[in-house]
Amino acid sequence: MTVQDAAAVDVRAAAVAWEELFRAQVAIMRRLQRDPIWDRVSLREYDVLFTLSRAPGGLRLRDLAESSLLSQPSLSRMVERLEEDGWVRRAPAPGDGRGVLVALTDDGAALQREVGRRHVQAIAHYVGGALDAEQLAALTRVAGDLRAAQPGIADLDRGAEGDRGAAAP
Amino acid sequence: MTVQDAAAVDVRAAAVAWEELFRAQVAIMRRLQRDPIWDRVSLREYDVLFTLSRAPGGLRLRDLAESSLLSQPSLSRMVERLEEDGWVRRAPAPGDGRGVLVALTDDGAALQREVGRRHVQAIAHYVGGALDAEQLAALTRVAGDLRAAQPGIADLDRGAEGDRGAAAP
DNA sequence: GTCCGTTCCATGCGTTCGCATCTACCCCCA
DNA sequence: TGGGGGTAGATGCGAACGCATGGAACGGAC
Secondary structure: OOOOHHHHHHHHHHHHHHHHHHHHHHHHHHHHHHOOOOOOOHHHHHHHHHHOOOOOOOOOHHHHHHHOOHHHHHHHHHHHHHHHHOEEEEEEOOOOOEEEEEEEEEHHHHHHHHHHHHHHHHHHHHHOOOOOOOHHHHHHHHHHHHOOOOOOOHHOOOOOOOOOOOOOO | OOOHHHHHHHHHHHHHHHHHHHHHHHHHHHHHHHOOOOOOOHHHHHHHHHHHOOOOEEEEEEHHHHHHOOOOHHHHHHHHHHOOOOEEEEEEEEOOOOOOEEEHHHHHHHHHHHHHHHHHHHHHHHHHHHOOOOHHHHHHHHHHHHOOOOOOOOHOOOOOOOOOOOOOO
């Protein structure tokens, strides 16, 4: 086997792995979407509420955007809608006149818990029902490794071709 | 450990695994989106072209919808746009006056190959660069199992609470 | 042949998205 | 202290989405 062949195998293996990961995610997501629990907030909105539920003091809009699936403008408008619906509260960020601090209201926290509980049940149904404990652990591990190996979003703009794993100076 | 505790652990393990899978997929997808190759077709459009590239005789719109990320109306309009751009051809389905058969044009097939080649390189970079061969194989296997265990989309509407794994009568 | 329920795709409509851009504010250095 | 580059979030705008629905074609019952 030549060096080129070996590289081609690696490329192919990565592409196949990604396609499986992608399709599995789509398949599960479609089923989760069918759940009738998304009448008050959409799944994407829930994802924001969930992230906020882990940050008791609230989060800067900018930090929220980083862990969100949305672009910054879309998130800005989604937070606006969530505030109108009473799930979220916006306040000026302490110490930074530009910033906005977003936090759950009591209603928002209650909604997140209620929806979250049912959502987890659905996940257990579709994911837990398909994989045993060992497979779940393997999936958790490898997906975690995959995500951990990605460069920070800030590093993306200045060259994705740089060395991965190179320690910061 | 009680039976309830064991069940709770399972639910939690499934939820954690799903979250890792989901976040890894989002992280990778965001990076793939940054690739400058999406100026002629979007990633979602490419996904449709890719599916068509594996079906030499073309596909019914309904079959395309099943493997797509989009709703049927959205796919219908996307195919309309792809046809306007010359990547795809629509024809009446033989033997079914309601159906539409979608197939790649020569230009569409060429575009799919060209974009696909570059896309695979990006995947190799972000996925292959993060996981070794063994991890890639593990990911492929478990993601494949996860997807294979999902009920067909047609089965979804008549009760997701039914027994999993029950053989069809 | 006719009827009736189902399937397939297209279309009207309101919502949400991303891109580009704008304003306000922060920070640093001369 | 005042200017200039950089960052945080909001907004105008066109594109694309999903839901609900419409019209045509299929297929089995009678």
